Amino acid sequence: MSRMLRMEDAPPRLRRSGIRLNGRQRAVGFMLLTALFILGIVLCSLLLGVESMAVQLEQRNLAPSWDHPFGTDWLGRDMFTRTVKGLALSMGVGLIAAGSSAVIAAVMGLAAATMGNTADRLISWLIDLFLSVPHLVTLILLAFVSGGGMKGIIIGVAFTHWPSLARVIRAEMLQLRTSEYVQISRRLGKSRWWVATRHMVPHLVPQLFVGLLLLFPHAILHEAGVTFVGLGLSPHQPAIGIILSESMRYLSTGMWWLALFPGLSLLLVVRAFDVLGGSLRAMLDPHRSRL
Numbered sequence: 001m002s003r004m005l006r007m008e009d010a011p012p013r014l015r016r017s018g019i020r021l022n023g024r025q026r027a028v029g030f031m032l033l034t035a036l037f038i039l040g041i042v043l044c045s046l047l048l049g050v051e052s053m054a055v056q057l058e059q060r061n062l063a064p065s066w067d068h069p070f071g072t073d074w075l076g077r078d079m080f081t082r083t084v085k086g087l088a089l090s091m092g093v094g095l096i097a098a099g100s101s102a103v104i105a106a107v108m109g110l111a112a113a114t115m116g117n118t119a120d121r122l123i124s125w126l127i128d129l130f131l132s133v134p135h136l137v138t139l140i141l142l143a144f145v146s147g148g149g150m151k152g153i154i155i156g157v158a159f160t161h162w163p164s165l166a167r168v169i170r171a172e173m174l175q176l177r178t179s180e181y182v183q184i185s186r187r188l189g190k191s192r193w194w195v196a197t198r199h200m201v202p203h204l205v206p207q208l209f210v211g212l213l214l215l216f217p218h219a220i221l222h223e224a225g226v227t228f229v230g231l232g233l234s235p236h237q238p239a240i241g242i243i244l245s246e247s248m249r250y251l252s253t254g255m256w257w258l259a260l261f262p263g264l265s266l267l268l269v270v271r272a273f274d275v276l277g278g279s280l281r282a283m284l285d286p287h288r289s290r291l
Contacts, residue, residue: 026279026282028279028283030275030276030279031276031279031280031283034272034273034275034276034279037272038091038269038272038273038276041084041088041091041269042088042091044084045085045087045088048081048084048085049081050081053077053081053082053085053238054077055075055076055077056072056075056076056077057075057076058076059076060072060073060074060075060076061073061074061255062076064261068080070082070083070257070261071255071257071258071261073246073247073250073255073258074250079243079257079258079261079262080261082238082243082262083240083243083261083262083265085238086238086239086240086242086243086262087240087265087266087269089233089237089238090220090223090224090239090240090241090266090269091220091269093150093153093154093219093220093223093233094157094216094217094219094220094223095216095219096154097153097154097157097158097161097219097223098157098161098212098215098216098218098219099212100154100157100158101157101158101159101160101161101162101165101215101219102162102165102208102211102212102215104158104159104166105162105163105164105165105166105169105208105211106165106166106169106204106208108123108126108127108162108166108169108170109123109165109167109168109169109172109173109204110169110173110196110200111123112124112166112170113169113170113173113174113176113177113200114173114177114192114195114200115192120170123166123170124170126163127163127166127167127170130160130162130163131163135160135161135218135222136222136225136226138156138159138160139156139157139160139222139226140156140226140229140231142155142156142159142160143155143156143226143231143232144231148231149232149233149234150233150234152231152232153223153226153227153232153233156222156226157219157222157223160222161215161218161219161222165208165211165214165215168207168211169204169207169208169211172203172204172207173200173204176199176200176203177200181199182195182199182200185198209280210280210281213273213276213277213280214274214277214278214281216273216277217269217270217271217273217274217277220266220269220270220273221266221270223239223241224239224240224244224266225241226241227239227240227241227242227245228241228242228245229245230245240262240263240265240266243258243262244259244262244263246258247259247262
């Protein structure tokens, strides 16, 4: 009884610490779960063979079952294998595209904050210009000009998704530029390049990694969208956009599983990366991690 009274008399923060997880612990838990889910997709893609994606007309148009959890298509190909392979392919393309976009954003944001007012005005104008045009329209134009395919998708995503992250990095660098130790380095005669590489880049790495994870779901969705309209990956590749585009012709015949499971899997993967990026940002934020 006395122990219960002592727990009730304890401050609210202390009572919560004995019952609930704090923000940092919750963020780590979400990160582990989503990372395991994404790793499971990659491992399944590596373990599944290509035999089940071969044409087997005797097994065509089968509804979902234990042998074929996602059913089969009009050529008898296993939809579960095609979906997993397509997700792995989309994640690979999204990783390259989002990484390239993050590098562009880092260079632009760092240049705007360190190369003077003229460079800052020019880069700010470019950011506003790209943000004023819808991503998907610019992406389709760049993918078409680049010849389509995987190269076109990567170029299109890389050159359309950098402005938002560049704006955040520019704001962070401008705030860091006014800090005391940066001002002392400048008074000691250190060059802008020395200050940028010694003081600003180490501070930039965590922000850049979080931005990369948050760019990832946008890159995957836009890759699937451009592939869906026929300007993305090759029809011979098991991409999610191609699977969804092909399934549209068979939905009226009652083959609902051709679009439901690939589309739902794509949304789950996008949401997993979104949760992973949000959890990492919450863990790195000292104010949110203590809640």
